[in-house]
Amino acid sequence: MTDFQSEAPAPANRVSGIGRLLIAVYGVLALAATGRSFVQIARAFNEAPLAYSLSALAAVVYIVATIALVKRSALWYRVAWGTIGFELLGVLVVGTLSLVVPGLFQHATVWSIYGSGYLFIPLVLPLLGMWWLARHPVSPAGSRA
Structure with missing residues (x-):
């Protein structure tokens, strides 16, 4: 290869813009949920x-x-789709149960009342995550576009 020939282009960095923000929010929520569940x-x-136990599961x-x-x-x-879908x-099941059968949850979880203790971020975040994943599918080479 001569100096004038170019190498294959590097894959586009998908961890930029909204993707970077999404990952940061997931990271902060992971830390918050882990800390909360550990203390609880x-x-x-x-x-x-x-x-x-549900708070610990949410942290994981x-x-x-x-x-x-x-x-x-x-x-x-695929793991991202599975965990975000879960x-x-x-959030929907625990949020609904915490409203319909409040005695089931003596104390709040991360997902209680659709994440109201976390400004409803647990309800909105998976929707944004799924949107982002759908917009950045895996390319044939195996990396996300």
Whole structure:
């Protein structure tokens, strides 16, 4: 190859703009949910085991979703869809149950009342995540466009 020939173009950086913001929000929510669930479980797990276990599950989902959004392979793309889909389902189910059967959740979870304790970010975030994933599918080479 001579100096005048160009190498193959580098893949476009999909972690820019709204993608970077989305990943940052997922990361912050992962830290917040992890901290909340750790404190809840350490201090008073026996008071509300279901609620605190759901907070821990939400933390794991946010951690995995954050990692999956950053990674570039087809496998991680599918993991991102799975975790974000699970997150939306969890927010909708727990949010609805926390309104319809409030006694089921003695204490709030990350997803209670559709994430009201987190300014409803847990309700909006998976919708934005799914939109972003749909706009940045995996290319034939295996990295997201």
